[in-house]
Every structure is written in C-alpha cells, then in structure tokens.
Amino acid sequence: MNVHPTILAMPVAIPLLFGALSLLMQGIRTPHRVRVQQILAGIAIGANLILALLLLSYTLSGGRMSFQMGLWPAPFGITVYIDGLSAIMLTTVGLLSALIFPFAVATMDAERARLGFYPMALFLLMGANGAFITGDLFNLYVFYEVLLMSSFVLLTLGGTPSQINGGIRYVVLNLMGSMMLLLAAGITYGTLGTLNMAHIAVRMGATPYLVQAVIAGLLLIAFGAKAAAFPVFFWLPSSYHTPHPAVTALFSGVLTKVGMYSLFRTFPLFFPWLLDEWQPLILTIAGLTMVIGVLGAFAQPTIRRLLSFHIISQIGYMFMGLGVAMAPTPYGVGFGLALAILFLVHNQIVKTALLLGGGAVELETGTGKLNELGGVVALRPFQAALFFLAAFSLAGFPPTSGFIGKLGLLEVTFSSGSWVIAAVSVFVSLLTTMSMIRLWQYVFWGKPHSKYRMPKKLATQGASMAMTVPVLILVVLSIAIGVMAQPALDAVQVAASQVIDRVGYVETVGPELTASDLQIPFGNYPADAVAAGR
C-alpha cells in the first residue's frame, strides 16, 4: 500500500471535523437538528471504520508508519505513529462505535439527543483515536483530557441527581489520574529533555534507576487509574450505571481500554526491563483487581452495576498479561503481550455485547434492579440466548474468544513460573461463572412480572432490530475469534512483536533520534539488557 503518511492525522481529523459541524448544528431548530447530527455522526463513524480497516491491513502485513504534524522534524513537532497495536485498537473502537450508533439512534431520548449526545460521542471517538496514534507523551495527556471532558458531558447528559453524583466522583478521581500523567510528563521533560516517545525510549537507558522508577511509577498509577485497576478503581462502579445504556456500553468499550493500551505502549517502549523487575508488583495488582472486582459484583443490586464490577475484574487479566509481557516463554518473548492484546480485544467485544444486551433489557422493562426483574427469557428468547452466549464468553467457556484468551494467558503464566497468579485467575474465572449464573437467574429465569412497561418508542420492529443486531454481530465475532483462533493469534503476535521492537519504533519515527553524540547504548530488550538497563 502506498499512501501519503498524512493519512495518519485522519483518525483525529475526521471525528473532529464532523463533531465541529454537528456542534454548529446546535444552532438550528430541534427536530431537524437531531436528524442532521445523526447523519453527520453516521458518516464520520463509517469513514473512521473504513480508515481503521485500511490501516489494520497495512500494519498487519508488517508495515508501520509515522507522520510529523505540520512537517516539523521529530523531537520538536508532534509525532503520530501507527503499528499493529494502534491499528487493532483503532479498528476495535471504530467497530464498537459503529455498532453502538444504531442502538443509540433507536433508544436515545429526545432530551439527551437535543442536548448534544452525537457531537460529544464524536469527540470521545476523537480522543480515543488520538490516544492510540500519538507518539508524544504530552500529546497523550491532551487526548486523555479530551476523553475526560467529553465523557464527563456524556455521563451527566440529562442531569438526573444520580448522574450528577456519579459524574462528580468520576471527574474528581479521573482528574487525579490526569495530574499523575502530567507530573510524569513534566518529570520526563525535566530529566530527559524530551517528550517525543521515541526520543524518551532512546534516552531512558542513560538515566539513573531512581528517575526511571519515578516515571514508571507515576505512569503506572496514572494509566492504572484510567484503566480502573486496584486500588484506584472507585470512580468506575460509582458512575457507570447512571447514564443512558448506550453511553455505558460506549464507555466500557473505550475508556478503561485506552488506559490499558497506554500501559501496553509505554512500558515495553520506555523501560521493558522494569516489566521483568516489577513483575511481582504488577501481578499483585492484577490479582487484587481480579478478586475484588468479581467479589464486588456479587453484592450489586442492578444489571449495570454488576457488569461494571466485572469490567474491573477483567482489567486484572490484562494486568496479568502485562506482568508476563516480557517473560520468556516457549513461544518467544512477547507472547504474553500478544495474548494480553487478544484478551483486551475480546473483552471490548464481549463487555459491550453484555452492556448492550443488559441495557436493552433495562430499557424494555423500565427497570435494571435484579429483584424486580425475572422471566425475560419468555419475553425476548433470542436476546436472552445472545446474552447467555456473551456471558459464557466472559467467563471463558469454549468455543468463544474468552476461552482462547484465558487459556493462552494461563499457558504463559504457568510456563514462566507465576503459579500463584495463574491459580488466582482460574479461581476468579469460576467466580465469574457463578456471578453470571446469578445474573441469569435473576433477570431471565422465573416468571415474567406483569408490570413491565415498554416505552412506545421501542415497541417498533426497527427499534427491536437496532437493539438486537449489534449484540448478534458482537457475539458472532467473539465465537469467530474462538473458533478460528489462528488468524487472530497471528495478528496479535505481529502487533506484539512490533511493540517490543524498540529499535524499529525509533527508526520509523526518526533515525536521527538515536543520538550518536550522546553515546547512549540503545537496543531491543532483552537482547542487550545489561547495557540498556543500567
């Protein structure tokens, strides 16, 4: 494929352009406004998905690309960079927003649509895309702020008291995470004199261990808070159940996963040796996140509160993958990272399917409380079957993507000798299954209540389709990844090998950054670990 690298700016430019246009439409009168905004959002989401697929096919055949904004050369201008991991994330998020879009169009109440749901959703997409492609630490912080602001508006859109309450907790705790990231960027600039991620990677090897540890620790706290890992996950369960179900589904597919992506990107690039040295710490975080998330889910009274605790629990598995990312396995270094990426994608697909399915139940019956629900399987047998499949994929049953992801992670943890975390993860899988069975019993089994009241807007054939088909596609995708595991594994292995290839990253961004004048030893880890590490 031969395209101009300026195409790399488009994942940010397209949602921004259409978001700005639809914000401009806030000036015209109501019925037309929402219709026009829906059309604009549809075009932007479609174009974004096509672009993401194009970049995916380019990177998975081994290519990677970088572009300098405004053509200012590398350490001074803002770099955008794309490889397999970025393209996989762009595609997944693009696909999820394309599937949540019809659900939102069918179910969004007129008041929230009028207040600007569609422009804000486009800005959220822009923030996520920007975080996936940026090659500059400060720019990453800026895109986190874009994500934070647009998600805060989406969260409080409609202004019910529970939304305001959840929104305040969300924004306060997330701002602290952002402050940590800003602090890390400041310390990086003060000690290394650069914010370009390739340049940081080159210079990191020459800094004292203390500086490396401070930067790594701050980044771990910042991205951990964004990903809702133990002990900084409180913002998630106190806010995710309050907005419209389509917003919750969008958040679960995008927000926490951007935090995980940033960890997968920065740690193997800046300080891969710390992933080995800090493995006990990362695996402890992983274990506690898993256990506390799944135990919290047992105490929850509503569908979406229960599912949001499962988001936290599943983040633990991705931390487990991060912990063994650099561990030596029979399949080579980086296999752990490949499986962590696979698990991340699996989780985005399945979690969104569950939240869309659960959200549809909540919208159709008028309640999300477990003790008021029951017998939904008689009302909506097809949707119930889809929810069942998605729940079992989350728990890790064959032949779904959850099975492949968990089996692979177990294999890597066992073969690298991390027995304890492997045992914990199996135990948590069991608890997840129990929790899903509990949810199933409360919501779908039993006798239907007579007092369900379905809103008139949702009683049409079209609305029912818009709420079912996205879940169907996601479930089919999850089973497809499970059945045809080899192509999926090949793809994530290409992505992981590109992530751990630090030399390749620097050469793509700017070969002049290797700084021959400073004589810093720089190379791939673990090929020359001693020289690069200390």
Place this chain on the structure above:
Amino acid sequence: MTEIYLRLVNLILTPLIILVAILLFLRGHDLPGGGFIAGLLVAAALELTILSRGATVTREQYGPWLIPLVGLGLLVAVIAGLLGIYGGGFFHGMWIEFYLGGDKIKMGTPQLFDLGVMLVVIGMGVTYLLRLSEAAEAVSKNDAVEGEQP
C-alpha cells in the same frame, strides 16, 4: 440590576476592549498575543455587558449563538489543518505575503487556526460567565424574597 453608570461604561469600554482584542490577535504569531488571549479579552468585554444589563437580557441576545460559535471555531481550526495537506501534510503552515500601501502583510493557515481558537474561547468563556451570573442572580433573588418575609 441595570446600573446606569455601568451601562455607560459598557457603551464606551466594550468596543474598545474588542478593538484591543483584535490587535492582540493580529500580532499574535510572532509576538505576545494570539487567539486564546484575544478570545479571553472578548469574553471579558461581554462580561461588562452581562454586569450592566443583566444575564437574562444577554442570554436572550447571545445565548443561542454560543455553542454554535464553539462548533464554528473548531471547524475553522480543522480546516486550517486540512489546508496544510495541500502544502505537504496535515497542519503544515502555508503563508501568503502581499504589500498593502507599502506595508508587508503576511497571512497564513496558523492565523486561521488562531481564529478558530479565538472563536472557541469566546463561545466557552461567555457560556461560563453567563452561567455564573445566572446562578448569582438566582441566589440574590432568593435572598431578596427571604428578606421580605417576616
């Protein structure tokens, strides 16, 4: 709420401040100034209108235009970036130079971007100020009502 001397100040100062804002905007590329500061200054000028004529009147006058103004500003900024593609890459600066009565005048896409920033800042800034004044007016109205009760 509508003080007569404040209205006089508003009448004289608001156009002056907006003029200064335009000057700051134009010198912004190489010297201190630019779209962000100019936008803040325009918002401050409109705050004078809010103070002298009350938030309700100002809301009626400018309210419907504020959020579309933010959209317009973002649109102008993206277009400035997209124009750069013609010159070799997204956000590449492109300049035109021409002479107007003996003075060299330089205009380019970075200025267009700055204009977008200015519009966004005006829209957001005036929205904040209006919301604050409306809240303050509501509080003072409540106080007045409570004060009348024995």
